Amino acid sequence: MSATNHSCFVITGSLTLEGSVAYLDSDGKWSETLDKAATFSDSETAEDRLAEVRKAESIITEPYIFPAEMNGPRLTPLSTREKLRAEGPSTRLRRPDGSGAL
Amino acid sequence: MYKYSEYDSTLVRERAQQFRDQVSRRLSGELTEDEFKPLRLQNGLYLQLHAYMLRVAIPYGLLAAQQMRKLAHIARTYDRGYGHFTTRQNIQFNWPELEQVPTILDELAEVEMHAIQTSGNCIRNTTTDHLAGVARDELADPRPYCEMVRQWSTFHPEFAFLPRKFKIAFTGSADSDRAAIRLHDIGIQLVENEDGELGFRVFVGGGMGRTPKVGKLVREFLPRQHLISYLEAILRVYNQLGRRDNIYKARIKILVDALGVPEFSALVEKEWEEIRESSLQVTDAEVERMQAFFAPPAYETLPDSDAAVAGMQAEDTPLGQWARNNVVPHKQSGYSAVVLSLKSYASPSGDLSDKQMEAVADLSEQYGFGEIIVTHTQDLVLPDVRSDALEALFTALVDLDIATPNHNRLTDLICCPGLDFCNLANARSIPVAQEIRQRFDDIDYLDDLGEMSLKISGCINACGHHHVGTIGILGIDKRGEEAYQLMLGGSAGHDASLGKVLGQAFSREEIVPALEKALKTYVKLRESPEETFIETFRRLGDKPFREGVYGA
Amino acid sequence: MPIIRNRTIVEDDFRTLGAEDPITDGDIIISLERFRAEHDALEKRAGRLGVEIPNDIFADEVLGELETVDLIAIDFPIYRDGRGFSTARLLRRGGFTGELRATGNVLRDQIAFMERCGFDAYQVAPGKSLEQALEGFEDFSVTYQDAISPRTSPRS
Numbered sequence: 001m002s003a004t005n006h007s008c009f010v011i012t013g014s015l016t017l018e019g020s021v022a023y024l025d026s027d028g029k030w031s032e033t034l035d036k037a038a039t040f041s042d043s044e045t046a047e048d049r050l051a052e053v054r055k056a057e058s059i060i061t062e063p064y065i066f067p068a069e070m071n072g073p074r075l076t077p078l079s080t081r082e083k084l085r086a087e088g089p090s091t092r093l094r095r096p097d098g099s100g101a102l
Numbered sequence: 103m104y105k106y107s108e109y110d111s112t113l114v115r116e117r118a119q120q121f122r123d124q125v126s127r128r129l130s131g132e133l134t135e136d137e138f139k140p141l142r143l144q145n146g147l148y149l150q151l152h153a154y155m156l157r158v159a160i161p162y163g164l165l166a167a168q169q170m171r172k173l174a175h176i177a178r179t180y181d182r183g184y185g186h187f188t189t190r191q192n193i194q195f196n197w198p199e200l201e202q203v204p205t206i207l208d209e210l211a212e213v214e215m216h217a218i219q220t221s222g223n224c225i226r227n228t229t230t231d232h233l234a235g236v237a238r239d240e241l242a243d244p245r246p247y248c249e250m251v252r253q254w255s256t257f258h259p260e261f262a263f264l265p266r267k268f269k270i271a272f273t274g275s276a277d278s279d280r281a282a283i284r285l286h287d288i289g290i291q292l293v294e295n296e297d298g299e300l301g302f303r304v305f306v307g308g309g310m311g312r313t314p315k316v317g318k319l320v321r322e323f324l325p326r327q328h329l330i331s332y333l334e335a336i337l338r339v340y341n342q343l344g345r346r347d348n349i350y351k352a353r354i355k356i357l358v359d360a361l362g363v364p365e366f367s368a369l370v371e372k373e374w375e376e377i378r379e380s381s382l383q384v385t386d387a388e389v390e391r392m393q394a395f396f397a398p399p400a401y402e403t404l405p406d407s408d409a410a411v412a413g414m415q416a417e418d419t420p421l422g423q424w425a426r427n428n429v430v431p432h433k434q435s436g437y438s439a440v441v442l443s444l445k446s447y448a449s450p451s452g453d454l455s456d457k458q459m460e461a462v463a464d465l466s467e468q469y470g471f472g473e474i475i476v477t478h479t480q481d482l483v484l485p486d487v488r489s490d491a492l493e494a495l496f497t498a499l500v501d502l503d504i505a506t507p508n509h510n511r512l513t514d515l516i517c518c519p520g521l522d523f524c525n526l527a528n529a530r531s532i533p534v535a536q537e538i539r540q541r542f543d544d545i546d547y548l549d550d551l552g553e554m555s556l557k558i559s560g561c562i563n564a565c566g567h568h569h570v571g572t573i574g575i576l577g578i579d580k581r582g583e584e585a586y587q588l589m590l591g592g593s594a595g596h597d598a599s600l601g602k603v604l605g606q607a608f609s610r611e612e613i614v615p616a617l618e619k620a621l622k623t624y625v626k627l628r629e630s631p632e633e634t635f636i637e638t639f640r641r642l643g644d645k646p647f648r649e650g651v652y653g654a
Numbered sequence: 655m656p657i658i659r660n661r662t663i664v665e666d667d668f669r670t671l672g673a674e675d676p677i678t679d680g681d682i683i684i685s686l687e688r689f690r691a692e693h694d695a696l697e698k699r700a701g702r703l704g705v706e707i708p709n710d711i712f713a714d715e716v717l718g719e720l721e722t723v724d725l726i727a728i729d730f731p732i733y734r735d736g737r738g739f740s741t742a743r744l745l746r747r748g749g750f751t752g753e754l755r756a757t758g759n760v761l762r763d764q765i766a767f768m769e770r771c772g773f774d775a776y777q778v779a780p781g782k783s784l785e786q787a788l789e790g791f792e793d794f795s796v797t798y799q800d801a802i803s804p805r806t807s808p809r810s
Contacts, residue, residue, distance in 0.1 A: 019154035021151075088152065089523060112795060117794075119793075258799055260771050346735055
C-alpha cells in the first residue's frame with residue numbers, strides 16, 4: 001500500500017522501563033514526542049524497519065505501525081487512540097487538594 | 103480481618119522476589135516479552151496506553167487503615183499521587199515504572215498485600231458484598247469463606263494457565279445481592295437448608311463482555327464442608343474442556359452454554375465424587391478458625407439509632423440529603439455504615455488522591471475500628487460508624503470532597519478508564535461521565551429520579567459493567583469515530599437481567615442529550631415517583647423509551 | 655540431550671522415536687498413536703517404554719492402557735495451555751507410578767507448579783537453560799494447597 005498525498009506511517013511502541021509512549025526517530029532512537037518521529041511513505045518499508053527495531057526488547061515493548069498524515073510541518077495520527085497516545089489523557093483531573101497531575 | 107500467618111507472609115515475600123528476578127531476566131533478554139507477559143500479568147502488571155498499570159489485590163474489598171496508608175505512600179512515591187478503585191474491589195496504579203514494581207511489591211508485602219493473580223488466565227480476586235458483616239439482611243458473613251477460597255486459589259498449581267480469567271463472588275444475603283454473583287464465573291450464595299445447616303447455592307457461567315450471560319444455578323444446596331472440593335471439581339472440568347482456540351469463547355459461560363446445565367453439572371459431580379472425601383474438606387474447626395478473623399469488633403452497647411438517623415434524613419439540608427442516600431442501616435444497635443462517594447464532579451469514578459487516602463485511613467480509625475471496604479461500584483465504605491458521630495463525619499468528608507450524596511443515584515455512575523488510559527478501549531468514557539455529572543448536578547432532581555445505576559464501558563470488555571446498569575452506555579468505534587450505544591434495563595442483583603440496546607449509536611455530542619431524553623421519558627411514564635426506573639422499564643418495555651429517545 | 659529428573663540434571667536415558675523410526679530394544683518413547691497401532695512389535699521387545707500423549711487427551715481415556723508403561727510424556731504446545739497440569743494430576747490419582755515428564759514449552763516459572771501436579775521430569779523449551787529451570791523449584795518454600803508429593807501446608 002502506498003501513501004496518498006500527505007499520509008505516511010510511524011513506528012511506535014512503549015519504552016520497556018518507563019512504559020511510556022515512544023516513536024522511532026530517524027536516528028533509530030526512541031523519542032517521547034511525536035514531532036520527532038521518523039515517517040515512512042509506505043507500510044512495507046515501515047514493516048521492514050519495525051522488524052529490525054523490535055528485537056531490542058530491553059528498550060522497546062510491543063512496537064507497531066500506525067498511519068498518520070503530514071499537514072505542513074505537523075504530523076497528526078489518524079486514529080483517536082494514537083492522538084490520545086501522543087497528547088496524553090483528555091480528561092481533566094482536578095483533585096480537591098489542588099494537584100492536577102495525571 | 104484475616105491476619106497473615108508466617109506462611110502467608112513468606113509467600114508474598116517470595117512472590118515479590120520471584121517477580122524481581124523475572125523483571126531482571128526480562129531486561130537481560132533471557133525472557134522474551136512474549137514469555138514475560140503472562141508472568142507479569144499474574145502479578146497484575148499491564149502495559150496500557152501511556153504507561154504500565156499495576157492492579158493490587160484487595161481481598162474481598164477489605165482494607166486496614168495501615169494498608170490504606172501504604173497505598174497512599176505508593177501513590178505518592180511511585181505513581182502520580184492517586185489510585186483508582188475498581189469494579190472488582192481492587193486498586194489500580196496507572197503510572198508505575200517496570201523496575202520499581204518489584205519494590206512496590208516488597209512494600210505491599212510489608213502490609214500483607216500483593217498483586218497476585220489480579221490478571222492473567224487464573225483465578226482472580228474473590229469479591230463480596232461491601233456490607234458483609236454489618237448488613238441487616240445478612241444470613242451469615244461470607245468473608246470467612248472468601249478467605250478460604252482466596253487461599254485455595256492462590257498459586258493453585260493446576261489452575262495457573264486456565265483457558266481464560268476466572269472470577270468468583272459470594273453473597274451472604276437472601277434479599278439483595280450486592281455482590282452481583284450471577285454475573286461471575288462462579289457465584290455463591292450462603293443459604294440454610296431445612297435443618298438449619300449452612301450451605302451454598304452455586305451459580306456458574308455468569309459474566310459480561312462480548313457475550314454477557316446471567317449465571318445458571320448448578321447446585322441448589324452444597325453442604326458447607328464441600329465448598330472447596332466442589333470448586334476444585336468445577337475448575338478441573340473447565341481447565342480441561344474450556345475452549346482454547348478463541349479467546350472470545352474461552353470463558354466458562356461458553357462451556358456451560360455449549361454443554362447445557364445438566365451435562366455440565368454431571369461432569370462436575372463425576373469429578374467431585376473422586377475428591378469429595380479428600381483433605382479438601384472444610385472442617386468445622388477450619389470454619390471456626392476463619393470466622394475468628396472476622397469476629398465483630400468491640401462494639402459499644404448503644405441504644406437503637408434508627409429514629410435518630412431517620413430524623414436526620416428528614417432534614418432538608420446537605421447533611422439530610424447525605425444521610426438519606428449514603429448512610430446504610432447496620433445490624434449493630436447504634437451504628438451505621440457509610441458510603442464514601444468517589445464520584446465527585448471533578449474526578450473520574452473511583453479515583454482517590456494520596457492525601458484523601460491518608461485522611462480516609464485516619465477517619466476509619468476515628469469513626470470505626472480501622473477498616474475500610476472497597477465496593478465493586480467504585481466507592482468506599484466505612485462499615486462501623488457510631489450513628490451519633492454521623493454529623494461530625496459528614497463535615498470531615500465534605501472537606502475531602504467525598505461526601506457527594508449520590509449513592510444509588512444517577513451520578514453514582516461506574517465508569518471504566520476507557521480510551522484515555524486503556525489499551526483495549528474503543529472510545530473514551532471518562533469525559534462522558536464528567537459531562538453527565540456536570541449536567542445533572544441538582545441533588546433534588548437526582549433524588550426525584552430515584553434509585554438507578556448508570557454504567558459506562560469504553561469497550562465490549564465491559565469493565566464498567568454496562569450490561570447490568572439500569573442505564574448502560576457502551577463506547578464503540580464507528581468507522582474510526584467514537585460512538586456510544588445506549589442500553590436500558592440491566593440489573594446485577596438477585597433479579598439479574600442484561601440491558602437491551604435501545605437503537606442506533608449516538609455521537610459523542612448526542613449521547614448525553616439522549617440520556618436526558620430517556621430520563622424524561624421515565625419521569626413522564628412512571629406510575630408514581632416511587633416506581634423506580636427499572637420497574638417502569640420492566641412494566642412498559644423498551645418501545646416507549648425508544649420513542650422518547652429517538653422520536654416516534 | 656539432558657533433562658531434569660527428580661530435581662537433577664541428567665542425560666536423557668530414553669530415546670524418543672520419530673514416526674518412521676523402527677521399534678527397537680532399549681528405553682524408548684513413542685507416540686500414543688504408535689503405541690496403539692504397533693502393539694505386537696512392542697510386546698516383543700526388551701527395555702523400558704515411554705508414551706508421549708498430546709495435552710488435549712483426557713487422563714481417563716488412557717489410564718487403563720498406559721497403566722504399566724514406564725513413562726508418560728505430556729506435551730505443552732504453548733506455555734499458556736494449562737491442560738497438561740490437570741492431565742498429570744489425574745494420571746497420578748489414577749494410580750500411574752512411572753515417570754511423568756513434561757515436554758514442549760516448559761518454562762522455569764511453571765516448573766514448581768508442574769512438580770506439584772505430579773511431574774517428576776522435564777524437557778525444557780529449546781534454548782532455555784536447565785540450570786535456570788532448576789532454580790524454579792526454589793521460588794516458593796511454602797504452598798497453600800496439598801500437592802501430589804505433599805509439601806508443607808497451612809493446616810499441618
